[in-house]
Amino acid sequence: MKQDDLHLFSDQARPLYMTYLRRAHDSERQLLEALPALAANLSVVDAREQVLLSWTQIPGQLARLEHLFVELSEPPTGQVCEPIRELVVLAEMIGEEYSPGPLRDLLLLALAKELKKNEIVNYTLAITLADALGYTRHSLIHLNLKQSKVNADRHLLSSMERIELTTRRS
Numbered sequence: 001m002k003q004d005d006l007h008l009f010s011d012q013a014r015p016l017y018m019t020y021l022r023r024a025h026d027s028e029r030q031l032l033e034a035l036p037a038l039a040a041n042l043s044v045v046d047a048r049e050q051v052l053l054s055w056t057q058i059p060g061q062l063a064r065l066e067h068l069f070v071e072l073s074e075p076p077t078g079q080v081c082e083p084i085r086e087l088v089v090l091a092e093m094i095g096e097e098y099s100p101g102p103l104r105d106l107l108l109l110a111l112a113k114e115l116k117k118n119e120i121v122n123y124t125l126a127i128t129l130a131d132a133l134g135y136t137r138h139s140l141i142h143l144n145l146k147q148s149k150v151n152a153d154r155h156l157l158s159s160m161e162r163i164e165l166t167t168r169r170s
Helices: 003-040 045-072 082-097 102-133 136-161
Strands: none
Touching: 003 045, 003 082, 003 102, 045 102, 045 136, 082 102, 102 136
16 A cells, blocks of 8 residues: 555544554553563673663653654553563563573563564554654654664664574483
8 A cells, every 4th residue: 555545544544543652652661661671681781781771761762652642632541562562471481481591592682672573563653654644743753763673673683693502412
């Protein structure tokens, strides 16, 4: 579907935009709670620092999103981002069930990347829908937030590539 085609469905675009805006908000809220524990379970220092850096940016990202909700006279609640919730639960399970070391680090970093990818998708959809609705300023804010997620995703991949796994033969 071309972006111009979305203008024909503005009655559908706004509810979809609100859905993805709320999903983005819920994702940030869930990650604000979950990232410190995920970081604590990482033994690779630069990976832990990258996760914590992402965590320190979340309050500002939430504030920008909440400002958009005020502009739209809409509440930020009412939408749970289930994929993020499921990944957070999985990260908690890995932290509890795997011993500290390269394998746990690799699994947690893979989950952290999945979390970032999910956030990127939410912001990409929000950008497209904001553009279709003529919310230019919103698009710019989402684009900025998305870019910070893309940068963090690259750093996580770099950390994953430096982990060495060895296997023992019995």
